[in-house]
Amino acid sequence: DTEVTQTPKHLVMGMTNKKSLKCEQHMGHRAMYWYKQKAKKPPELMFVYSYEKLSINESVPSRFSPECPNSSLLNLHLHALQPEDSALYLCASSQDQLASVGELFFGEGSRLTVL
Amino acid sequence: AQSVAQPEDQVNVAEGNPLTVKCTYSVSGNPYLFWYVQYPNRGLQFLLKYITGDNLVKGSYGFEAEFNKSQTSFHLKKPSALVSDSALYFCAVRRGGTSYGKLTFGQGTILTVHP
Numbered sequence: 389d390t391e392v393t394q395t396p397k398h399l400v401m402g403m404t405n406k407k408s409l410k411c412e413q414h415m416g417h418r419a420m421y422w423y424k425q426k427a428k429k430p431p432e433l434m435f436v437y438s439y440e441k442l443s444i445n446e447s448v449p450s451r452f453s454p455e456c457p458n459s460s461l462l463n464l465h466l467h468a469l470q471p472e473d474s475a476l477y478l479c480a481s482s483q484d485q486l487a488s489v490g491e492l493f494f495g496e497g498s499r500l501t502v503l
Numbered sequence: 504a505q506s507v508a509q510p511e512d513q514v515n516v517a518e519g520n521p522l523t524v525k526c527t528y529s530v531s532g533n534p535y536l537f538w539y540v541q542y543p544n545r546g547l548q549f550l551l552k553y554i555t556g557d558n559l560v561k562g563s564y565g566f567e568a569e570f571n572k573s574q575t576s577f578h579l580k581k582p583s584a585l586v587s588d589s590a591l592y593f594c595a596v597r598r599g600g601t602s603y604g605k606l607t608f609g610q611g612t613i614l615t616v617h618p
Contacts, residue, residue, distance in 0.1 A: 431547065431593075478547070489552075492549065494548070497546050
C-alpha cells in the first residue's frame with residue numbers, strides 16, 4: 389500500500405474549469421514533487437517543494453499552480469487547461485530533497501482528462 | 504548532462520525463466536541508480552537502488568541488480584519470473600554527492616511474463 393495518497397483518482401474537466409489535485413503524505417518527508425506522465429512514458433518532473441518552499445519549477449505553464457500548505461500536503465491547482473494536458477499526475481515524496489540517496493515514494497496518481 | 508538508456512522497449516519471458524531488463528547510464532561523477540516498477544493504472548513503486556558498496560543489490564519481490572561501473576550498466580534481474588511481474592520498469596539515475604541531483608528516468612521497458 390502506498391503511503392502517499394492522491395485525490396481524486398480520476399478527474400474530467402473542461403478547458404474553462406478550475407480544479408485541484410491533492411496529495412498527502414505522513415512519512416515526515418520534507419520534499420514533495422509533482423510529475424506528469426503520459427501513457428507508457430517516463431514521468432516528467434514539474435515541481436519540487438522542499439521544506440514547504442517551491443525549489444524547482446521545470447518551466448511549467450502558469451495554468452498549473454502548485455501549493456504546499458504544510459509539510460504533509462501538496463496541491464496542484466488547474467485552470468484553463470488544454471486537451472494535451474490530459475495525463476496521469478503523480479505526486480511523490482522523499483525524505484529530503486538534499487539527500488540524493490533517498491528514493492521517491494509515489495502516489496497512485498490522478499488521471500486527468502481535459503475535454 | 505545525465506541520461507539513461509533502456510535499449511529494449513519490450514521484454515518477453517516465460518514464467519519460471521530468468522529475466523533481465525537492461526539499463527545503461529551516463530552521468531558525471533558517482534551515479535546513484537534506481538529501479539522502479541509501474542503496474543497498469545498505478546503509481547511507480549521503488550524496487551531497489553545502488554548508492555555505494557556491493558555491486559549486487561537485492562530489492563523487493565526477489566529482484567536484484569548488478570552495478571557495473573566499467574560498462575556503465577545497472578541491469579535488473581530475477582532468477583525465476585512470475586506472471587505477476589508483468590509491468591513497466593523504469594531505470595533512473597541521479598548524480599551523487601551533490602546538494603540536489605535531478606532524477607533522470609529511462610524510457611521504460613514493458614516486461615511481459617507468459618504462463
